[in-house]
Amino acid sequence: MKNIDLDVLFKQYVYQDSTPDFDKLWQKIESYFVKEEYMSEKKGGFKIFAWLTTFLVIAALGWFGLTKLSLIKKQEKVEKGEAIVVTLVVGEVKVKKMGASDWREVSVEDILQMGDAIKTASDSYCELQMVKKGVFRIESGTEVFLSRLISRDDKIDSRMKLSKGTLALKPKQLKQGESFEVETSTAVAAVRGTKFIVKVDDNGNTKVAVNEGRVAVVPVVKSIDEAKEKGLVSEKASEILHKEVVKPVEVKQGEEATLESKRVEELDKTLGKAIEQVAQKQQDKVISEETLTKVAEVKTSREGKKEEINVTESIVSTVQKEMRPVSKETKSRVEESVVSTVVEKQTISEESRKKMDALSEEKIISKASDMVKVKFDSVPSGAEVYVENNLIGLTPLEVILEKGKKLNIKITKQDYVDFAKEVTIDSGTVINATLNQVPKETSAEATEKVAETKKLPGELDWERPIAFKLDSAYKEPVDPVLYRGRIILTKSNRLYIISTEGKVLKSIAVVEEGGTLTRPVVSDGVVYVGSDIGGIYAYSISGEKLWQKDAGSEKYGAAPAAGYDMVAVPSIEKGIMIYSKKGELLDKISADSIYSAPLIVNKGKTLVYATESGSIVSYDIEKKTQNWTKNYNERFLYPLVGDETIVALIRGSGKVLAIKPSDGSIAWSATFEEIKKTKINPKYSDGKVILANNAEQSLVIVLNALNGNVLARISLSGEAITTPFVTENSVYFGTDSGKIYSYSLTAKKNAWTYKSSGGVSMVVADKEGIFAISSSTMYKLTK
Numbered sequence: 001m002k003n004i005d006l007d008v009l010f011k012q013y014v015y016q017d018s019t020p021d022f023d024k025l026w027q028k029i030e031s032y033f034v035k036e037e038y039m040s041e042k043k044g045g046f047k048i049f050a051w052l053t054t055f056l057v058i059a060a061l062g063w064f065g066l067t068k069l070s071l072i073k074k075q076e077k078v079e080k081g082e083a084i085v086v087t088l089v090v091g092e093v094k095v096k097k098m099g100a101s102d103w104r105e106v107s108v109e110d111i112l113q114m115g116d117a118i119k120t121a122s123d124s125y126c127e128l129q130m131v132k133k134g135v136f137r138i139e140s141g142t143e144v145f146l147s148r149l150i151s152r153d154d155k156i157d158s159r160m161k162l163s164k165g166t167l168a169l170k171p172k173q174l175k176q177g178e179s180f181e182v183e184t185s186t187a188v189a190a191v192r193g194t195k196f197i198v199k200v201d202d203n204g205n206t207k208v209a210v211n212e213g214r215v216a217v218v219p220v221v222k223s224i225d226e227a228k229e230k231g232l233v234s235e236k237a238s239e240i241l242h243k244e245v246v247k248p249v250e251v252k253q254g255e256e257a258t259l260e261s262k263r264v265e266e267l268d269k270t271l272g273k274a275i276e277q278v279a280q281k282q283q284d285k286v287i288s289e290e291t292l293t294k295v296a297e298v299k300t301s302r303e304g305k306k307e308e309i310n311v312t313e314s315i316v317s318t319v320q321k322e323m324r325p326v327s328k329e330t331k332s333r334v335e336e337s338v339v340s341t342v343v344e345k346q347t348i349s350e351e352s353r354k355k356m357d358a359l360s361e362e363k364i365i366s367k368a369s370d371m372v373k374v375k376f377d378s379v380p381s382g383a384e385v386y387v388e389n390n391l392i393g394l395t396p397l398e399v400i401l402e403k404g405k406k407l408n409i410k411i412t413k414q415d416y417v418d419f420a421k422e423v424t425i426d427s428g429t430v431i432n433a434t435l436n437q438v439p440k441e442t443s444a445e446a447t448e449k450v451a452e453t454k455k456l457p458g459e460l461d462w463e464r465p466i467a468f469k470l471d472s473a474y475k476e477p478v479d480p481v482l483y484r485g486r487i488i489l490t491k492s493n494r495l496y497i498i499s500t501e502g503k504v505l506k507s508i509a510v511v512e513e514g515g516t517l518t519r520p521v522v523s524d525g526v527v528y529v530g531s532d533i534g535g536i537y538a539y540s541i542s543g544e545k546l547w548q549k550d551a552g553s554e555k556y557g558a559a560p561a562a563g564y565d566m567v568a569v570p571s572i573e574k575g576i577m578i579y580s581k582k583g584e585l586l587d588k589i590s591a592d593s594i595y596s597a598p599l600i601v602n603k604g605k606t607l608v609y610a611t612e613s614g615s616i617v618s619y620d621i622e623k624k625t626q627n628w629t630k631n632y633n634e635r636f637l638y639p640l641v642g643d644e645t646i647v648a649l650i651r652g653s654g655k656v657l658a659i660k661p662s663d664g665s666i667a668w669s670a671t672f673e674e675i676k677k678t679k680i681n682p683k684y685s686d687g688k689v690i691l692a693n694n695a696e697q698s699l700v701i702v703l704n705a706l707n708g709n710v711l712a713r714i715s716l717s718g719e720a721i722t723t724p725f726v727t728e729n730s731v732y733f734g735t736d737s738g739k740i741y742s743y744s745l746t747a748k749k750n751a752w753t754y755k756s757s758g759g760v761s762m763v764v765a766d767k768e769g770i771f772a773i774s775s776s777t778m779y780k781l782t783k
Contacts, residue, residue, distance in 0.1 A: 077113065079368050080151035084128045084136075086110040087371070087400035090393045091124025091140070108398040109373055114149040120165070127358075129371070129400065130158075134171035134180070135363045139355065141165045147183070159183055166199040170359035183220070186264045190216045190248070195356050195545075204261035208251050209352035212545050216248035217257055219264045219342055223272030227287075232279040236289040244292075244312050245271065245319075249343045253547065256348050263342040267323055271338070274318045278311060287311075353544060358390055360508070370403040374425060376411065378433040383413035388507045389467065395433075401425045408467040408507060411435070420467045422776075458742060458752030461769060461780040464502035469776040470761035477679050477694055479519035479723050481527075482764040486541055487771060488527055489762065490517040495529055497543050500771055502778040506543030511535070518554050518597075519681070523562035526581055530554035536569045538583060547583035559597040559639060564604025566621075570594035576609060578621065587624055591617070597639035599646060601661055608646050608661060610636035616648065616659060630664035632657065641684035645705050649675070649682045649691065656691070658708060668708035674699045685726040688745075692733070694720040700731060702745060714743055714750075725764050732770055734760025740772050740781065754781055 077083035086093075086106055094103040098115025106126065112118060120126060120142050128136045133156055138144055142165025150157045156174070159181040160167065171180045171191055182189045182198045187206040189198055194213025200206055208217050224246070228238040251257045279287050296314035299307045309317065316338055323341035365371055376385045378395040385392050387407055392399055395411065403425055411419040411433040419433035455461065470478065470491065480489040486505065487498040493515045497506040510517055511531045518530040526546065527539045534553045538546040552571025554560070561568045565581045575591035576598065591611055598609035606627065607619040614634050618627035634657070638649040645667050646659045654676035658667040678693040688711065689703040698721045702712040712731065720736040730751065731743040736759045742751040758774040765771065770781040 079131060082114065082149050082151045084112045084130050084146070084149070085371060085400060086112065086126060087129045088127035088392060090126065092121035093124055093126045094119055108400060112146060114146050117143065117145045119143040129365055131368050132172065132364070132366050134169065135359055136170070137168040137358055139166035139168065142167060156180065162198055162200050164200050166197060166355065168197045168355050168359055170195045170363070172364055185220065186261050187217055187219050187259045195359060197352050197355055206259045207256060209256040209348050210251045210253055211348065211353060211356040212253055214253065215251045217251055217259070217343065218246055218248040219259055219267060219339060221246050221268050221271060223268045223275065227272065227275045227279070231286060232276060233287045234289060237287045237292055240289060240292055240312065241275070245316055245338055247337045247339055249337070249339050251345070254348050256346050256352060258344045259342055267319070267338065267342050270319050270322045274315045278315060357544070365402045371400050372403045372425060372427045372429065374399055374401050374429045374431065376431050378411050378413070378419070378435055380413065380435065383411045383416070383433065383435060386410040386412070389504050403427065408504065410467050420465050422469065455782040457782055458754050459782045460754065461782055463777060463779050466498070466502055466773065466776055466778045467504045468496065468507060470773050477723050478762050479681055480762050480764050481520050481522045482766055483522045484541060487764055488520045488522060490520055490529055492516060495520065495527070495539065497541065500768060500780070508539070508543060510537050518559035521560050521562045523567070524565065524581065526562070528560045528562050528567050530558065530560050530569060536560055536567065536579065549577070549579060549583060551577040558595050561598045561600050563600045566600070566604065568598050568600060568607055570596070570598055570609060576607070578607070587621070589619060596636040599640040599642065601643060606661065608640060610640060610648060612636065616664060618661065618664060628664045639681050641682050641689060642705055643684070647682065647684070647689050647705060652676055658705065670708050672701060675701070680723050683724065683726065688726060690724050690726050690731065692721060692724050700724050700733065702731060712743065712745055712748060722760055722762050727765050730765070732763045732765050734763045734772055738774060740770070742770070
């Protein structure tokens with residue numbers, strides 16, 4: 001065997017493959033040995049021995065050098081986005097490398113490159129990671145070809161071809177000049193940082209569903225290029241026809257667009273005929289750039305105005321007449337164009353939403369060196385593995401996660417007690433869970449349970465571990481919202497949605513680490529949060545991101561105010577931005593820096609806000625004018641609360657001002673020095689204002705909002721308290737020492753006290769019960 005032969009073999013079987021197939025390499029080498037042995041019999045045994053020794057030395061050095069070089073080159077491609085890493089494999093997933101004829105099994109940590117194809121069997125799926133750029137999930141029964149993965153000047157140009165099945169994608173926001181596309185036999189979907197899904201059914205029909213952002217969809221039309229090849233259309237004219245005739249349709253957040261294969265074929269034929277007809281009318285039988293701008297006909301409108309129609313517009317008109325729109329509803333919702341005749345839109349399905357829930361921007365890893373393999377196992381096996389409340393597969397399981405991240409892990413199996421733990425991901429992390437079986441009740445025990453007497457208020461219904469941890473009330477008081485059986489709260493940069501059954505439904509990194517969110521505000525099924533690094537974010541109560549806007553940075557108490565199908569967002573730099581429930585900008589109010597949450601009153605007609613410079617302003621939302629402005633020479637940092645009277649708490653003095661919404665005059669005022677530097681925001685409920693301090697001498701004060709009369713004054717010595725929660729004439733709060741209190745405003749005394757095992761972080765209540773979280777444990781008490 002010659003040295004050049006050896007070099008070719010190593011390049012073919014090692015260097016050019018992300019996972020070298022050494023078995024095939026040795027088979028090839030062995031075939032050379034047989035050939036060389038035959039020749040050597042004629043030339044003598046010494047030559048055979050000399051060749052064998054030389055070969056083994058070269059092979060060892062070549063193997064080591066090429067393997068090292070291959071790893072370095074692959075690492076560079078991964079960092080650039082020119083290679084994709086397999087981060088999760090469930091079931092049967094196979095890859096066919098570029099130039100190969102056979103499919104082989106895919107494993108976690110495999111690297112895919114341009115020209116590779118990947119497919120999943122039934123009940124199988126995998127996830128892929130493009131470092132810094134995006135995360136993708138290939139569902140069962142899917143085949144994808146990586147047709148383009150190119151990086152120039154750190155800008156990615158990529159295209160995936162979906163032959164069949166379902167591909168869910170979450171690419172990161174692309175830079176100017178970057179391209180990310182998914183191609184099917186009937187359409188091309190182009191994005192700029194969104195969450196969407198592309199599906200191709202057995203008939204070749206394409207469906208594009210968008211959960212975040214927007215996707216431009218255009219049908220695959222071949223007739224223009226075919227006309228160019230036949231000499232009917234010039235090069236420049238073909239470019240114009242592609243741009244002006246086959247305009248993309250935009251699929252927006254919450255929409256699905258379907259392109260039927262037969263309709264796209266019909267469009268392509270119709271367009272081809274229209275182009276041919278125009279070409280035949282030209283003197284040289286060719287459509288040029290100049291031809292397209294010529295006047296084809298003159299139309300007269302109903303008003304009698306004459307309108308010139310050029311050749312390009314005439315082609316569009318001809319195709320539209322031939323192609324019947326999919327439906328009247330579609331025509332009204334999709335911009336009228338050639339493409340609109342083959343695109344049918346509808347509201348996104350729940351199935352599509354669920355498939356996209358597994359993908360989020362927080363999954364995207366920023367460095368290849370931070371990708372580490374994590375192993376999950378359990379006894380018994382076959383348990384579901386949840387990472388940050390997202391199901392990723394069944395044990396035993398391997399997955400790529402980001403090094404250094406703290407993640408909430410849960411491993412669960414029916415009839416077994418859940419395993420829950422917060423884990424910091426590192427190289428070689430292995431999570432083994434031994435699950436204990438839930439004891440089965442005997443019939444006698446079940447009968448005894450039914451016969452149990454009704455529990456008294458304040459007695460424990462249940463105590464359950466929860467997959468995240470809250471700090472003590474003194475360190476970081478939270479301001480939760482209880483809405484439709486969900487507890488919604490923020491901590492640092494994350495939004496948590498927790499069921500009243502003790503399950504963390506969603507843990508969302510709304511902004512990057514280091515950012516801080518405002519308290520959440522919920523209105524009409526939408527959760528709004530702001531951040532101190534700028535922005536307003538809207539989520540559904542199930543945790544799906546609806547929209548986000550740059551509305552300036554919100555600090556201290558400057559949370560948004562929501563109600564009546566709108567949200568008002570205060571900021572330090574941009575005054576107040578008012579958005580509709582759907583994220584449309586309704587108004588922009590110029591104002592000084594605002595650190596206090598505003599208030600929407602008067603059935604959504606009036607916005608009241610306080611500035612850092614000491615003024616309170618009433619603004620007419622409908623007329624977009626100020627009703628009145630009053631300067632009180634106070635620094636407003638806490639949220640405004642109230643309804644018939646607007647109550648403002650002054651930081652540093654403990655002074656409380658109650659203002660009439662009609663003219664800004666003072667209805668009453670009072671001073672409570674004990675709360676002058678409180679960390680707890682004032683609250684309002686059923687005509688009552690609740691003030692509290694969580695210092696060493698904790699205090700809860702309940703006031704009548706109309707006249708300022710003190711309805712209750714609850715003092716606790718040496719215990720920091722949570723944010724009080726008021727409902728049905730009862731005040732609920734917890735303490736640093738683990739106690740949960742219920743105070744009756746009717747009886748003006750403590751109704752009951754429950755002692756938990758640790759410091760209480762938050763308490764909320766509804767008609768079903770009282771819910772409290774202490775560190776990483778949730779309690780439900782009888783109401």
